[in-house]
Amino acid sequence: MQDVFIGFTSITWKMLLMYGIGGILIWLAIKKEYEPMLLLPIGFGAILVNLPLSVVWEHAGADGFLKILYDMGIATELFPLLIFIAVGAMIDFGPLFKNPLMIFFGAAAQFGIFATIIIATLVGFDLKEAASIGIIGAADGPTSIFVANLFAPHLLGPISVAAYSYMSLVPLIQPPVIRALTTSHERRIHMTYHESNSPKWLKVLFPILVTMISGIVAPISVPLIGSLMFGNLIRESGVLERLSQTAQNELAYLVTLLLGITIGASMKAENFLTWKTGLIMGMGLVAFIFDTAGGVLFAKLINLFLPKGKKINPMIGACGISAFPMSGRIIQKMASEEEKGNIILMHAIGSNVSGQLGSVIAGGMVLALVPLIYVVAKF
Amino acid sequence: MDRIIEYFKSMGERAADGSLVHPFGTTIQALGVTAGGLLGVFFTLGVFFLLIQIANKISKKSE
Numbered sequence: 147m148q149d150v151f152i153g154f155t156s157i158t159w160k161m162l163l164m165y166g167i168g169g170i171l172i173w174l175a176i177k178k179e180y181e182p183m184l185l186l187p188i189g190f191g192a193i194l195v196n197l198p199l200s201v202v203w204e205h206a207g208a209d210g211f212l213k214i215l216y217d218m219g220i221a222t223e224l225f226p227l228l229i230f231i232a233v234g235a236m237i238d239f240g241p242l243f244k245n246p247l248m249i250f251f252g253a254a255a256q257f258g259i260f261a262t263i264i265i266a267t268l269v270g271f272d273l274k275e276a277a278s279i280g281i282i283g284a285a286d287g288p289t290s291i292f293v294a295n296l297f298a299p300h301l302l303g304p305i306s307v308a309a310y311s312y313m314s315l316v317p318l319i320q321p322p323v324i325r326a327l328t329t330s331h332e333r334r335i336h337m338t339y340h341e342s343n344s345p346k347w348l349k350v351l352f353p354i355l356v357t358m359i360s361g362i363v364a365p366i367s368v369p370l371i372g373s374l375m376f377g378n379l380i381r382e383s384g385v386l387e388r389l390s391q392t393a394q395n396e397l398a399y400l401v402t403l404l405l406g407i408t409i410g411a412s413m414k415a416e417n418f419l420t421w422k423t424g425l426i427m428g429m430g431l432v433a434f435i436f437d438t439a440g441g442v443l444f445a446k447l448i449n450l451f452l453p454k455g456k457k458i459n460p461m462i463g464a465c466g467i468s469a470f471p472m473s474g475r476i477i478q479k480m481a482s483e484e485e486k487g488n489i490i491l492m493h494a495i496g497s498n499v500s501g502q503l504g505s506v507i508a509g510g511m512v513l514a515l516v517p518l519i520y521v522v523a524k525f
Numbered sequence: 526m527d528r529i530i531e532y533f534k535s536m537g538e539r540a541a542d543g544s545l546v547h548p549f550g551t552t553i554q555a556l557g558v559t560a561g562g563l564l565g566v567f568f569t570l571g572v573f574f575l576l577i578q579i580a581n582k583i584s585k586k587s588e
Contacts, residue, residue: 246577253566260559267555276555348580355576363569500570507569511562518561519554 156198160415167418168192168410171307180314183399184287184406188307191410192418203411212411215404220295220302220412225405226288227373232398233288233502234377235390237470239352241496243344248462248493250444252500255466256508257440258283262433263512269425274298277516279426282309283433284505285316286468291409292370293509297516303413304423308430316469317476319431323438324480328460332446333484335459339492349382360507367510374506434467441466441497459490465497468505474498 171189175182194202195212202210209217219225242248259280266276274297281293282305290309294302312319324333353375360371381390445463452458461480465473474494481488 243577243581246574246581249570249574249577250567253563253570256566257563260562263558264552264555267551271551273551273554273558276551277558345580345584348577348584351580352576356573359572359576360569363572364565503573504566504570508562508566511565512558515558515561515565519557522557 153198158415160419161196161198163419164196164413164415165193167413168196171410174311174314181310183402184310184409185314187403187406188310188410188413191407192413193410194407195411195413196415200414203414212408215408216411219401219404220291220408221299223292223295223369225401225408226292226295227369228397228401229288229405230370230373230506231377231380232393232401234353234374234379235381235393236398237374237378237381237499237502239349239378239499240344241492242499243348243352244340245493245496247448247458248496249500249503250448251441251463251466251497252502252504253466253507254444254463255437255441255501256283256504258433258435258437258467259508259512261436261440262429265432266425266429269429271422271425273516273519275301277512278305279429280433281305281509281512282312282426282430283437284468284509285309285313285434285437285473285501286505286509287313289370289468289505289509291405293512296513300417301422301426303409303418304426305430306409307413308427311427312430312434313469313472316434316467316472319434320438320464320473320476321480323435324442324461324464324477327439327442328446330484332460333480334488335457336488337459337462337490337493339489346382346384350379353378353382356503360510364507364510364514366513367507370506370509371503374502437467438464459488459493462490462493462497465494466501466504467498468501470498470502471495473501 168189171185171192174180175186175189191212199205200210202212204210204213262283263276263280266279267273271279278294278298278301281290284290287306287309290305291302294305357368357372357375361368377393380386380393441463442460443463445458445460449457449460459481461477465477467473474491474497477494478489478491481490
């Protein structure tokens, strides 16, 4: 008789709370349209895995379908890398080639990653956990998942939720930070843009050389940067249009679907409902704020050395985060609100695609440096 | 703060067996990752910057 009611008797308050959290994520996806392709599957996955007996994860000694997906796609890092192929096929580096200076904002706006690593260690996390939390500031879901899975798989759930939630909240996070750090005069700076086509050989050679250089500087970053650049090479080759379209659409949608529900399945109540989750969510926000501040302040620094008439609109610096193309669009909207007819979109997009590169390189740096620091600390 | 200063002071101070008296603190390690990481990102993207600049110059010359 007890077996009949086992579903009712094994429910705990933590499970109920997780249904609420899953429900909120689904609500945000549907009602607010915050990253719906990810937050909806994550929310539903969180509900599934917290149902009594959790049969989707494991039952009677056999792996459930979500555990199989997790082992196959997350534990092996396969899903994030496949997503990167799709993202690479979506990126056009053309705006960056026309104004290469924008590439440095892709570096400056990674400041939040490193500032958050320091803060996380001060709060009490160990270095690997801190590095995984800091990488939320990459504003790049697959990189966050890749690093967290290697360094702190037990924190994968909250880190993924924080990364994707804050990416979707970029329109709310960035504008107040930018306004606090810039004057109205600075936000009205105009930037000229010359329409011209970049040579095809540069577009083809760029992903190959970027992969090789990154592979030499930080060999451990090759899976990340290699898959991103492979996708871009497919796009720019000009002879693989159907493959490029497949990567941008079918591959992206399919893997995103599986990635989302599998990440949701990592949110078991006993792992997710800890004080660490609250801290991770808080520090994720800090990372995004520092990213934005780092980019804007770096642009202001560069402006000190640029002649009048060549100054950069410092809002462009904020686009150096990887949230593409959302950040670029927000900055253009802010520029238009400040002064009608001020078009800085292409510069913003140039900075934004640099952020894609910068976040992956930063992820590679963290992957390389953390083990190195451990070795150094022993001597 | 005192702990951090102590770590800095103790860097290089070794016990009889050669091990550090105070191993690097986690925050000091994080500072190392931060410095190295930011330098690495700027350096790598700086190389890409040079690459694009050279390519743009070659492209302009050939035109």
